[in-house]
Amino acid sequence: MIGIVEAFSPSYAQARTKFLEAAAAAGLSIESHAHPLQGRDGEDLAMDVVRDGPADAKKLLIVSSACHGVEGYCGSGVQVFALHDAEWRAKARDAGVATLYIHALNPYGFSHVRRFTHENVDLNRNFQDFSKPLPVNTAYREVQPLLLPEQWPPGPENQAAVAEYIATKGEAAWQAAISQGQHEFPQGVFFGGTEPTWSNRTLRQVLRQHGAAASKIAWIDLHTGLGPSGHGERIYAGNDNAVAVARARAWWDGGGATPVTSIYDGSSTSAFLTGLMWTSIYDECPHAEYTGIAMEYGTVPVLDVMNAIRAEQWLQLHPETPADKAAQIKAQMLAAFYTDTDVWKGQIISQARQSMFQAVNGLTV
Structure with missing residues (x-):
């Protein structure tokens, strides 16, 4: 087991090392997708993928970090802690749920303390059909x-x-x-870009490979920067479909204690957004029933x-x-996306862990 504070890191390079070491200690194989550029300190960059569970599992939980680069300082800590968490791993394993950890969706932004990719694109606005006219803001x-x-x-x-x-x-x-x-x-x-970014293309490849056998897929995408400090808002991440929204709320709302908000009904701290990353799951895994949230942790005031x-x-x-x-x-x-205090880190881990247990329970209903 690792301590909560020790699961977090002061740099991408250290975060990646901790993630890879945690996977190795758990006896799990590592799939690294090398990024074309180097990090802030000359280190190699990669989207690292670790699957904890059989390749043919019918129930799959995705836990991803650093869609918005700098937010990986938080998300990586969650993933590292989870890989060391024997109780959590046993819970998923006994339920027949495979967990797919995608570490550093945007490794360049993570390393260089940027929100955006090396193409200056907000990855979570980049999932558009670029063959059609793009939305005008x-x-x-x-x-x-x-x-x-x-x-x-x-x-x-x-x-x-x-x-x-x-x-x-x-x-x-x-x-x-x-x-x-x-x-x-x-x-x-x-900026949402005018073509798919490296991270967009690489993520789609990962989803096709690891989602092929799954009939049910849950996704918790870890974010920071909105809401009260330390509070994890569960924001519904899926199509505007009443059945899917109801399913997400049944899984994650904790009987009202941890409500699931939505950009569709105005209940979220997030504005209505376009080109969101979760749309890729419908493209790459159309055979699976998908249910997802963005876990959005507060840091400092939005302005x-x-x-x-x-x-x-x-x-x-x-x-x-x-x-x-x-x-x-x-x-x-x-500082806008990562609060470097023991109290905040404890809040992050406890709420992430709760949401992961909730996801396993939902997948096995």
Whole structure:
């Protein structure tokens, strides 16, 4: 067994090492999909996949981390702890459920403390049918001139314009305009891309391979950056289908103690989004009954999160930035998505563990 705090890591390289060592200690094989670029410290990058359970299992639980790179500091800790958790592994094994751990969906962002991929794409806005016209985010078009000013921190004029927008239209409108996803500004934030990213293509390959034999698939995708600090919001992650929503709520709502929210009915802290990653499961595993959630852990207030994303994107556009200022921006970015305290980490593990037990119970109904 590993301690809760010890399951987390201060860098992608250390997180990957802990994950691979945990898998090896559990006697599990490791499937590594090498990323074409290197990490912040020159380390190799990969989407690492570990399956705990037989290849022909009919019930499959996917637990994935780092869809939004920097959020992997949290998600990796959950996965490492789970691989060391004998009680959890026995629970899944005895129920006939195989668990598929996908570590670092976006390893580049994880290592470089970015939300976005090396293509500057928000992976969770990249799952579109690119043969068709892409959605247009007119609200983003309106705020784009405000998001990335020439100087950082923003000057008084920019701050006043942002404050006026929020005062006039509301904080939720500001969040929605920015975060919904957009395909018009490649150097902007929350860019959904114009073609599938490396992570998109690689994930689809993993799903096809490991989901082929499953008749029931559950997916818990680990995220941070929305909601009260340490609180894990279970956000329904699937098509707008009443039966599937009801099934997710039956599995994960804990009799009302841990409610499942939805972007479809406005109950989630998340805005309505497009190009979401979970759509891939319907494409790659159409034979399986799918039920999923995003586990969204709170860190700091949403405006602070948005400002951290803006600052980090500004840094990408200004590589001439002095090292001390760049380090400050990266530290701000990490703090927006990862609260480095023992209490927060304990909250993360306990809620993730609960949701995983709930998923196994749901899969075996």
